Amino acid sequence: MVRNLFFICGALLATTLSIYIFSSTEPRADFTYVNPSGIHTLDPARMSWTQDFRVALNIWEGLTTWHPQTLEPIEGAALFPPGVSDDGLTYRFAIREDARWSNGDPVTARDFLRGWRRGMEPGTATDYTFLFTENVAGAGEYVQWRREAVGGLTALARLRDGWGVSGEQAKAIVRNPVFEQIETAVDGTLFKPAKNDGNEAWERIATELGEAGVDWSSFYNRVFETHILEFDTRFDAVGLKAPDDQTFVIQLKRPCPYLLDLIALPIFLPCHESIELLRERYRGAPITAEGLVVYDPQWTKPDYHRNDYPGLLTNGPYRLSDWTFKRRARLTVNPHHRMARTVTCRTVDMAVYDNISASIMAYEAGDVDFLPAMDVPYDHEIARLARSGERPDFHLCHVSATYFLNFNCVSKSVDGRKNPFTDRRMRKAFALAVDKQRIVDKVLTRGDRVAYSFVPPNTIPGYQPPAGLSMDVDQARRLLGEAGYPDGTGLGPVELLYTPSDERVCQALARMWEQALGVRVELRSKESKTFAEDKANHRYMIARGNWYADYNDPTTFLDCLGTGNGNNDSGYSNPRYDAILAEANTACNPKRRSALLRQAESIIVEKDLPILPILHYATPIAIKPHVKGLYVNGRLWFPFRYVKVER
Amino acid sequence: MIALIVRRLLLGIVTVACIYALTFVMVISLPGNPFQQGQHNIPPEAEMALRARYSMDNNWLYFQEFLAGAVRLDFGPTFTYNDWTCNQIIASALPVSILLGFLAIMIAVLIGVPVGVLSAVKRGSWFDVSSLSLVLLGISVPTFVTGSALLIVFAVCLQVAPVGGWGTLGHLPLPALTLSLPFMAYIARLTRTGMLDALGSDFVRTALAKGASPRAVVWKHALKVAFLPVLSFLGPAAAQAMTGSFVVEKVFGVPGIGQHFVNAALNRDAGLIMSTVLVFSTLLVAFNLIVDVLYTWIDPRISESV
Numbered sequence: 020m021v022r023n024l025f026f027i028c029g030a031l032l033a034t035t036l037s038i039y040i041f042s043s044t045e046p047r048a049d050f051t052y053v054n055p056s057g058i059h060t061l062d063p064a065r066m067s068w069t070q071d072f073r074v075a076l077n078i079w080e081g082l083t084t085w086h087p088q089t090l091e092p093i094e095g096a097a098l099f100p101p102g103v104s105d106d107g108l109t110y111r112f113a114i115r116e117d118a119r120w121s122n123g124d125p126v127t128a129r130d131f132l133r134g135w136r137r138g139m140e141p142g143t144a145t146d147y148t149f150l151f152t153e154n155v156a157g158a159g160e161y162v163q164w165r166r167e168a169v170g171g172l173t174a175l176a177r178l179r180d181g182w183g184v185s186g187e188q189a190k191a192i193v194r195n196p197v198f199e200q201i202e203t204a205v206d207g208t209l210f211k212p213a214k215n216d217g218n219e220a221w222e223r224i225a226t227e228l229g230e231a232g233v234d235w236s237s238f239y240n241r242v243f244e245t246h247i248l249e250f251d252t253r254f255d256a257v258g259l260k261a262p263d264d265q266t267f268v269i270q271l272k273r274p275c276p277y278l279l280d281l282i283a284l285p286i287f288l289p290c291h292e293s294i295e296l297l298r299e300r301y302r303g304a305p306i307t308a309e310g311l312v313v314y315d316p317q318w319t320k321p322d323y324h325r326n327d328y329p330g331l332l333t334n335g336p337y338r339l340s341d342w343t344f345k346r347r348a349r350l351t352v353n354p355h356h357r358m359a360r361t362v363t364c365r366t367v368d369m370a371v372y373d374n375i376s377a378s379i380m381a382y383e384a385g386d387v388d389f390l391p392a393m394d395v396p397y398d399h400e401i402a403r404l405a406r407s408g409e410r411p412d413f414h415l416c417h418v419s420a421t422y423f424l425n426f427n428c429v430s431k432s433v434d435g436r437k438n439p440f441t442d443r444r445m446r447k448a449f450a451l452a453v454d455k456q457r458i459v460d461k462v463l464t465r466g467d468r469v470a471y472s473f474v475p476p477n478t479i480p481g482y483q484p485p486a487g488l489s490m491d492v493d494q495a496r497r498l499l500g501e502a503g504y505p506d507g508t509g510l511g512p513v514e515l516l517y518t519p520s521d522e523r524v525c526q527a528l529a530r531m532w533e534q535a536l537g538v539r540v541e542l543r544s545k546e547s548k549t550f551a552e553d554k555a556n557h558r559y560m561i562a563r564g565n566w567y568a569d570y571n572d573p574t575t576f577l578d579c580l581g582t583g584n585g586n587n588d589s590g591y592s593n594p595r596y597d598a599i600l601a602e603a604n605t606a607c608n609p610k611r612r613s614a615l616l617r618q619a620e621s622i623i624v625e626k627d628l629p630i631l632p633i634l635h636y637a638t639p640i641a642i643k644p645h646v647k648g649l650y651v652n653g654r655l656w657f658p659f660r661y662v663k664v665e666r
Numbered sequence: 667m668i669a670l671i672v673r674r675l676l677l678g679i680v681t682v683a684c685i686y687a688l689t690f691v692m693v694i695s696l697p698g699n700p701f702q703q704g705q706h707n708i709p710p711e712a713e714m715a716l717r718a719r720y721s722m723d724n725n726w727l728y729f730q731e732f733l734a735g736a737v738r739l740d741f742g743p744t745f746t747y748n749d750w751t752c753n754q755i756i757a758s759a760l761p762v763s764i765l766l767g768f769l770a771i772m773i774a775v776l777i778g779v780p781v782g783v784l785s786a787v788k789r790g791s792w793f794d795v796s797s798l799s800l801v802l803l804g805i806s807v808p809t810f811v812t813g814s815a816l817l818i819v820f821a822v823c824l825q826v827a828p829v830g831g832w833g834t835l836g837h838l839p840l841p842a843l844t845l846s847l848p849f850m851a852y853i854a855r856l857t858r859t860g861m862l863d864a865l866g867s868d869f870v871r872t873a874l875a876k877g878a879s880p881r882a883v884v885w886k887h888a889l890k891v892a893f894l895p896v897l898s899f900l901g902p903a904a905a906q907a908m909t910g911s912f913v914v915e916k917v918f919g920v921p922g923i924g925q926h927f928v929n930a931a932l933n934r935d936a937g938l939i940m941s942t943v944l945v946f947s948t949l950l951v952a953f954n955l956i957v958d959v960l961y962t963w964i965d966p967r968i969s970e971s972v
Contacts, residue, residue: 060748141715146706166711173718319749344758346921377830377919548698585707
């Protein structure tokens with residue numbers, strides 16, 4: 020019997036192995052690089068990770084793109100430079116006649132309009148909608164109108180289907196114009212909270228709405244139908260126009276000197292009309308019952324054919340020919356692209372190694388040609404090899420990003436303890452007591468650059484950030500005394516919130532403060548999602564933060580500290596700072612604008628210190644010597660169309 | 667036999683349902699926002715719309731919708747990997763883990779059982795002592811150590827195996843061997859103990875007295891009895907090898923389901939957490955059922971007592 024068992028197992032083993040062998044893969048690509056965690060999403064409207072940008076910008080092409088070495092904006096799918104009006108508010112792009120999709124269709128201005136609209140619509144867009152609402156005329160109003168409608172429709176649909184609503188959803192109903200009619204229907208007995216009322220008030224009206232006993236489906240239908248009627252006419256008011264197939268016009272709401280750099284980002288990519296085959300419709304309308312714009316998320320697959328969908332079509336130098344989840348993606352040259360003949364790397368493989376150490380071993384064994392990320396616990400050793408020239412194939416990229424600390428500027432207390440950092444002097448005292456050079460040289464030893472400003476110096480043409488503060492323990496002690504805590508007496512323990520990967524830096528910081536100021540620092544390490552939630556809700560005293568430049572302008576950093584900005588984790592609010600930023604926003608003279616921004620930045624890094632910049636990252640990368648045409652740069656921008664492999 | 671299977675099946679369904687309910691409660695009480703992906707905080711209106719889209723604004727509704735989907739074997743979307751459904755992720759990762767776990771268990775049995783038998787037969791010999799010490803090592807050294815060691819020796823120094831990944835025959839031996847080591851050690855111990863018992867029992871003495879060859883007595887008569895504890899261990903072990911290979915997958919870059927199990931929790935990806943948990947628990951229940959059936963097949967006396 021036991022023998023039988025072994026026999027059965029052997030047979031099973033043989034079958035699975037043979038299936039496995041027969042499902043094995045194609046020959047090696049011309050060029051292989053590693054994407055450690057795989058692609059998060061290939062939907063340009065939703066992506067927010069550098070590694071996703073890298074794939075997207077190789078398979079799609081926007082109106083402009085970046086030069087591989089200088090990072091200057093250069094020609095993309097449109098002729099360069101575009102026509103710009105004298106006031107700097109209207110940009111007129113001429114789409115190239117020979118711009119083609121990977122199936123040979125011409126790229127039209129409507130494809131851009133479609134792609135850009137996806138970047139704004141609730142449902143398709145997530146992270147970068149603000150780039151439209153802050154720059155394009157009418158986009159802010161449109162997005163606001165859409166978001167409010169979506170909130171109202173969602174809540175009404177819930178009530179219609181017999182479910183209760185949350186306080187948040189009740190708020191959306193009260194804001195909707197239909198609320199007046201609802202009030203009449205329930206004889207005005209509804210409790211109506213004031214605008215600034217807390218959650219409890221909204222929960223109360225939510226309960227009342229749930230018990231109101233009115234015909235919710237008629238209200239829902241009314242709102243849905245009015246919304247559909249205005250759906251396209253409202254969008255026409257947004258400053259994006261496609262007067263003909265070849266012309267794409269952008270009307271800005273404020274001068275945007277970095278627009279040509281900005282629109283090279285994936286959220287500004289075009290989208291082929293075939294995606295409409297996969298649009299979700301509700302009652303024949305192009306939105307869902309909740310008012311969202313939704314496409315079948317499978318549209319980014321090259322081999323997806325529901326509803327006669329042709330599979331993913333792109334207009335870049337490469338097309339996606341194969342994508343296996345978390346294993347591999349293969350890019351093949353797009354034969355219809357104007358550069359198709361000059362591209363020497365005909366196939367590119369993106370290999371996924373969840374474990375970066377394994378990817379380094381694969382690189383050493385010759386299985387891959389390029390490692391764009393090597394953040395391992397021993398990265399200081401890799402950086403040393405790169406700096407000393409012992410490994411000429413290892414390079415250090417000084418990334419346009421800043422590692423800093425947030426001081427909580429709003430909360431009076433945290434976890435029942437008094438938060439001392441609402442006092443500017445306390446923030447400054449803590450900032451002056453930190454020996455950043457020591458953190459860079461002795462703790463991380465990776466070759467990062469000490470940060471005295473929020474905006475990394477020498478990265479943005481025409482902008483030099485202010486000098487910032489140097490370490491000054493005496494002044495720090497004095498400020499601590501002025502704030503009412505001489506030598507730290509009377510000051511309870513100060514909490515420092517961070518994620519496990521910051522352990523070493525935060526321990527060093529705590530020690531510096533304890534030694535210099537005589538304060539007690541409590542270290543709180545939290546797993547990254549919990550950390551992010553605590554940080555966004557101001558449940559901390561000091562929290563580590565980092566910010567990567569989205570585009571090449573100081574405002575990508577400075578806007579984060581504006582009053583009410585969604586990424587203002589320190590809760591900082593200074594009307595003067597906001598006013599200077601607003602003035603810079605409308606300044607047409609680049610020198611004047613630059614001076615204003617510098618003035619604004621000096622407020623945050625020299626005076627108010629809502630954040631304490633620590634360092635600007637250095638990231639080691641590895642390029643095999645036989646690979647030419649990849650350049651070390653601060654945006655980790657690696658277009659493969661210029662790569663030559665000379666094996 | 668049929669009654670046994672039906673009873674066990676019903677019990678299994680109840681178990682999986684309880685696991686689902688418990689997991690659901692844990693998932694909805696987790697702090698952290700599944701919708702925030704990059705460095706930007708998500709605008710509140712956008713978050714509300716997304717929650718509504720996935721029915722996550724109403725726990726009870728979500729509970730029902732996910733359950734209804736799961737019964738139809740449709741686990742719905744993931745929040746972390748927008749372009750893939752939970753079904754696609756499981757379909758791509760589960761076969762990998764099953765193959766790897768299956769291989770590991772095969773290796774463990776094929777090596778562990780003979781070693782256990784030999785050390786029982788040659789009790790006290792150098793073979794027994796050295797195999798016992800190896801077994802101790804196999805049980806106590808974690809797989810990330812043995813895996814990395816194998817990787818450095820075979821992939822980096824000798825360059826006879828690829829460093830990691832999946833797709834060719836060469837990718838299989840190292841992770842499978844690493845994963846099998848703790849199971850192999852355990853199986854060898856179980857076999858040795860069972861064998862020692864069996865060798866001392868009356869029927870073995872009788873068989874030897876009747877002139878049966880010692881080899882036949884050991885491998886045919888005694889092993890049949892000694893194998894039973896191994897068999898009962900194999901059920902949970904197989905499930906564990908197929909679902910619990912996270913560390914090995916990480917070390918060797920194997921695209922199995924273990925990483926999704928862990929990453930889904932870290933990303934607060936409710937759909938993926940619940941679907942992986944459901945798949946894991948179903949596998950566990952199924953393997954225990956199979957072992958029970960095999961048990962009665964090998965030793966019919968047991969069917970009455972189970």
